[in-house]
Amino acid sequence: MQARDIEWHLTQLGQELTDRGVQKPIRVLMIGGAYMLLLAKMQRSTDDIDILWLDEEDAFQRAIDELRKGVQAVAEKQQLEPDWFNDMTHLLMYDVVTIPKGTLWKRFGPLHIYVPPKTYILALKILAGRRKDIEDCRVLLQSVKVKTRPQARRLLNRYVSTAAQATNAEDIEHALEELFPQ
Amino acid sequence: MSITFRTLQTMARAYRQICGGEEPWIALGNFRNAWYGYARDRRDALVSEPLAKPAQDTELTQRWSAFCAATVEFLCERYDVPCPQWVHDPRYTLETPWWHSERVDDPKIRERLLQTTPGAFARRKIFCGNRLYQNKYEMSAWVQEARAQGITDPGEVWRYARLKEISIHGG
Numbered sequence: 037m038q039a040r041d042i043e044w045h046l047t048q049l050g051q052e053l054t055d056r057g058v059q060k061p062i063r064v065l066m067i068g069g070a071y072m073l074l075l076a077k078m079q080r081s082t083d084d085i086d087i088l089w090l091d092e093e094d095a096f097q098r099a100i101d102e103l104r105k106g107v108q109a110v111a112e113k114q115q116l117e118p119d120w121f122n123d124m125t126h127l128l129m130y131d132v133v134t135i136p137k138g139t140l141w142k143r144f145g146p147l148h149i150y151v152p153p154k155t156y157i158l159a160l161k162i163l164a165g166r167r168k169d170i171e172d173c174r175v176l177l178q179s180v181k182v183k184t185r186p187q188a189r190r191l192l193n194r195y196v197s198t199a200a201q202a203t204n205a206e207d208i209e210h211a212l213e214e215l216f217p218q
Numbered sequence: 219m220s221i222t223f224r225t226l227q228t229m230a231r232a233y234r235q236i237c238g239g240e241e242p243w244i245a246l247g248n249f250r251n252a253w254y255g256y257a258r259d260r261r262d263a264l265v266s267e268p269l270a271k272p273a274q275d276t277e278l279t280q281r282w283s284a285f286c287a288a289t290v291e292f293l294c295e296r297y298d299v300p301c302p303q304w305v306h307d308p309r310y311t312l313e314t315p316w317w318h319s320e321r322v323d324d325p326k327i328r329e330r331l332l333q334t335t336p337g338a339f340a341r342r343k344i345f346c347g348n349r350l351y352q353n354k355y356e357m358s359a360w361v362q363e364a365r366a367q368g369i370t371d372p373g374e375v376w377r378y379a380r381l382k383e384i385s386i387h388g389g
Binding site for chain 1: 326
């Protein structure tokens with residue numbers, strides 16, 4: 037998906053939710069590759085749109101069935117993979133990272149897309165630490181005030197639980213070595 | 219989920235896309251999504267077709283062909299999928315090492331890449347470390363597995379999933 041495709045597919049999803057009678061806002065935080073394309077203006081494409089839920093647990097439970105049906109309907113119509121709109125990261129991360137409120141980016145019918153600050157994405161990508169995450173970090177670092185390893189550590193402390201940092205300590209250290217030579 | 223609404227993202231297709239100018243991590247990311255997600259019950263079909271030699275073979279296409287072959291060998295070994303013979307073609311071994319770091323002059327980083335790169339890549343002179351195919355599909359399944367076992371502390375859940383990840387991916 038290119039940047040323009042993402043907005044088009046989200047428009048379709050918003051319409052699908054409207055057609056299904058969804059009225060209450062579904063608020064999600066866009067992260068991952070879609071964020072890099074649309075907010076960090078990175079010139080590449082992404083394989084899916086990663087999101088974190090912003091709604092409380094009960095509101096999330098009420099919305100998830102309709103949302104997943106809507107996602108599948110758009111996948112069928114637009115020839116997309118079934119998980120093009122992907123909440124798996126939320127299941128994985130919700131209790132080990134802080135989820136910021138974010139700022140409203142765009143509304144697509146009842147689907148409200150929020151975005152976090154770039155520093156949040158930077159923290160998640162340092163934690164993930166794969167080759168392509170390091171490349172994304174380099175792009176993000178051009179437009180944030182984080183310039184040193186201690187500043188990056190403070191960022192991790194702000195957003196990532198101590199337990200997750202401890203479990204990933206070696207990988208985090210390697211990512212920081214790549215990004216902030218000493 | 220075993221359904222798909224689009225063409226299967228095989229490794230041969232991913233490599234064709236790379237040769238056609240697609241960002242390699244996107245082509246390979248789509249392959250990874252097929253491997254771990256919608257086509258995980260058809261893994262042999264994802265890797266059986268040999269890579270087609272591009273019309274213009276460049277250093278970039280040679281490097282990525284070696285990377286694709288190494289990926290197939292690495293994943294087939296880890297997930298007990300019969301490894302296709304085409305990956306062993308000597309043309310998928312690079313003549314000069316390919317270091318996946320912008321700081322290749324740093325001996326510490328070189329040493330780490332030498333120590334952590336899986337054999338399938340290192341044998342082809344690709345030194346890329348071991349954080350290549352970690353993915354949210356497996357991780358979220360392991361997180362749920364931990365919770366199903368009654369682990370409630372978030373740090374312990376995460377640790378359980380990471381240990382599973384390390385046991386498969388090495389890092």
